[in-house]
Amino acid sequence: MDQYCVFGNPIEHSRSPFIHQQFAQQTQQKLNYEKKFVELKGFPQAVKTFIAQGGKGANVTVPFKEQALQLCDHLSESAKQAGAVNTLSFIKGEIYGDNTDGIGLVQDLLRYNISLAKSRILLLGAGGAAKGVLLPLLAENPANIVIANRTVSKAEQLCMQFTDKRLQSCGFDKIPQQPFNLIINATSASLSGTFPAISPQLICEYTVCYDMVYGKELTSFLQWARIQGAEKVIDGLGMLVGQAAISFNIWRNVTPDTETVIEALKADLAVA
Numbered sequence: 001m002d003q004y005c006v007f008g009n010p011i012e013h014s015r016s017p018f019i020h021q022q023f024a025q026q027t028q029q030k031l032n033y034e035k036k037f038v039e040l041k042g043f044p045q046a047v048k049t050f051i052a053q054g055g056k057g058a059n060v061t062v063p064f065k066e067q068a069l070q071l072c073d074h075l076s077e078s079a080k081q082a083g084a085v086n087t088l089s090f091i092k093g094e095i096y097g098d099n100t101d102g103i104g105l106v107q108d109l110l111r112y113n114i115s116l117a118k119s120r121i122l123l124l125g126a127g128g129a130a131k132g133v134l135l136p137l138l139a140e141n142p143a144n145i146v147i148a149n150r151t152v153s154k155a156e157q158l159c160m161q162f163t164d165k166r167l168q169s170c171g172f173d174k175i176p177q178q179p180f181n182l183i184i185n186a187t188s189a190s191l192s193g194t195f196p197a198i199s200p201q202l203i204c205e206y207t208v209c210y211d212m213v214y215g216k217e218l219t220s221f222l223q224w225a226r227i228q229g230a231e232k233v234i235d236g237l238g239m240l241v242g243q244a245a246i247s248f249n250i251w252r253n254v255t256p257d258t259e260t261v262i263e264a265l266k267a268d269l270a271v272a
């Protein structure tokens with residue numbers, strides 16, 4: 001049976017095996033997908049071993065996405081632009097790297113019928129997660145994207161790297177005080193139950209707030225946004241399933257249905 005896995009550290013709580021097994025069942029593909037814990041210095045060796053064992057492909061998660069890029073013989077445009085790889089394919093002794101995170105986010109937003117064209121977007125965070133979604137978001141023709149980060153220089157660096165007139169950078173206290181159509185929390189603050197201190201004035205009745213993090217409960221950012229009267233609050237569950245579906249398609253050349261898997265995952269989280 002064809003072998004796939006996800007490499008990460010930590011990896012215990014990864015939902016990727018659940019998602020890919022659902023995709024495999026749905027599309028009648030015979031494959032096995034496991035999670036693999038990797039020591040911080042052991043990533044290149046872990047990939048080598050998996051290939052030697054006949055692995056066909058792998059997902060890569062925190063903190064190995066940048067290292068994964070270094071291992072690849074071929075990179076997709078999205079991997080190059082994101083500077084990170086979350087999907088590896090092992091074909092005839094060569095390693096192909098892709099990044100499906102950004103498209104996964106955009107597809108999830110479109111699934112909610114959120115129109116991105118001409119919209120004003122606020123992106124909170126300037127780490128790997130923010131960087132990976134910038135170009136897929138720009139491709140949807142927003143009016144502008146303000147990148148706000150705790151460390152302002154990192155937001156500035158992103159703007160310099162992408163050189164697009166529609167990008168603007170600042171700290172959380174200098175965000176232009178006008179409501180946004182869409183606010184995306186790409187910081188890892190939600191993982192520790194906090195969120196960036198932004199002004200409530202940035203949210204109005206047409207603002208959609210999205211957190212890339214998901215869990216059984218709404219993240220603290222989304223709870224706060226809801227109280228401020230946001231039109232809609234959405235967590236990162238759909239992005240997770242969306243990016244997995246694109247990886248699955250890269251490996252198996254078949255597109256699984258995400259809706260049923262999102263529902264199954266929600267049900268699974270509710271009883272967890």
Ligand code: ATR
Nearest residue numbers: 125126127128129130150151154187188189194196
């Ligand atoms: P990831 O791959 O998840 O983006 P990362 O590259 O380490 O991880 O980036 C984490 C992001 O979350 C950064 O933008 C970080 O801000 P700094 O650049 O100032 O470190 C942001 N972040 C983490 N904890 C935060 C907090 N408590 N408040 C605000 N921003 C936070």
